[in-house]
Amino acid sequence: MKDDQDEDEQPTPRPETWPAFEQAVRERHGVADAALATELGVTRSRFHRRTARESWTVAREGVRLHPHVPDSVQQRVTVVTVSTAGLAAASRDTAAWLHGLEARPPDRQSVALAHPYRAERHRDVRIHRARWLTSDDVVAVQGVATLTVPATLLSSSRADATRQRARLIDVLHRGLATTDEVLALLDRVGPVPGKGTLRDLCHEFGPLTVESIFQDEVARTLSGLGYPAERSTTRIDTPDGVGLTPDIALRPWKVAVETEGDAFHRTRSQRRTDRRRIAAYAGTPWVPYPIDWRDWFDDRDHVLDGLDAAIASQRELGTGRDHLPPRRQ
Template sequence: MYELAILARGGVLLTVWAVAAGWSRGRLAGCLRRDGWQGICRGAWAAPGKDVDWRVRATALQFLRPELVCSHGTAARLHRIELLGGAVDEGFLDFTAPATSRSTHDALIRIRSTSSLTDGDRSVRRGLRVTTPARTVGDLIRSCGSREEAVVAADSALARRAVGGVRREALVRYEELAAELAAPRPGAPRARAWLPLTEAASGSPAESVARLRMRDAGLFPESQPPLRTAEGRTLRPDFLFREAGLAVEVEGYAFHGTRRAHERDVTRFNALQSCPEVRRVLRFTARDVFARPDHVIATIRAALALQVRARAG
């Protein structure tokens, strides 16, 4: 009989592997408990001391059921696609599987059945079978409950940005999303109507929502336009009302995580005001955008009106 640690893959052991190697089920259970192996789910164990996080659980489930493909929120985490409201619940896993696949009674696992998941819709990311970025965003937009959720997910995938401290390139092109949403699937018509609202230049979920709020109010600034400071440095304000010379910045929750980050922000704020196109800078927090959108819009309108009066005078 093989040692259990040798049979494990990435610190995950299936009962069927041990039985196939000669272990009896009765002896196996006692040995696993005695040596500190951790139950992941029925039929799967994690090596002693291994952190049983969402990725380990997903790995074990894919070992047990090869037809399962990580999708929706779980795929978003693997691709580092940001969703509205922050991180996906680590305890919950999303999968897509063929329509003939059996269901599950685990409340922390959601399996969506489909007959339209092709080889071109699947890839491997961080060791797990996962829907491609285009299919992931398409699934998310088609199933989103709101326009904001849909646009935040699409903007994140379209943009080159840092997510979770990791800088990544854009995951998908607009044309790829358009092709993905052309398929006649539930939720597709609404998703196609939302797609033109996306903006690849968006830098964060808060910026995406702020842009939508301004659009609803009839305000259409440029997003992340490149400007040149007096010293020749290129800066990109979140939004610019060029005619009024008004720049608008939206700061994320963790923007001032360190003293150095705060100092960089002060330097950026001063440099931005040296750009010839900028006469005034407004700054809002993500909380302002999400919880006080009327205040944000009113403040922007007042600043724009002031610039109009200044030009008239």
């Protein structure tokens, strides 16, 4: 009887919390702090004793780096964001890279910090104040506190108009944000350098469907030369009822300019879609004129000569005969 009672009174074994904590640290790019330890059932004293015994690197007071997780952009930014009293998140080109808007990580990382807090620098991470920053402007990307896409654009508004234009087009093309979402943020925040340029770009692209930076470059160049270029707003009826929306429409002569960059015309299925799209013009009074981006940059005069020939052919058929094409110098 006594043996049964002693067996019943045995304390319940405590679950081993350190492996779960260590796994969470690895998922956070090797960055550990006492707050994460406490959240996962590891006492502060145990956190400090064991990380010291296992030679975890001291990044700053209360923050340790796992010895088997290599240095990375994500790790450097996380060290700053988790050790800051105020709201902080990856910003500018760092946030753009995390969102997939840049092919390579920046040489120096940047973090936006809510006013009036301060943060210590870590490695090459730059810290800048953002009076407008709220929790709604921060999301987790790859396990890193990062500005939302609209907030990323705002944090980079000091960049020149050309660079802002290119990034906004990329955002819109990838469906990462809408101009309405960006404008809503701009309406909420106070004065920010470059904010007006970003607002103007949103108003410019709001009614358009700009599929790529290349498409925008071709449309702007044609408009500058005097061609009546309409971007992605013209719908062409087709016999199958599906319809077409050309990248750039020269409506007077019913010439549909189709820009072909490398990013979305690379795979076999993409090329098959392109062929079907071009074939769909056969049942319409419109004529397609594809422009390859390499030809555009390497031999633009030849591309424009071909476009003029397409216009001339349409005029001979009676389409746009009363509309003279622009005279190029």
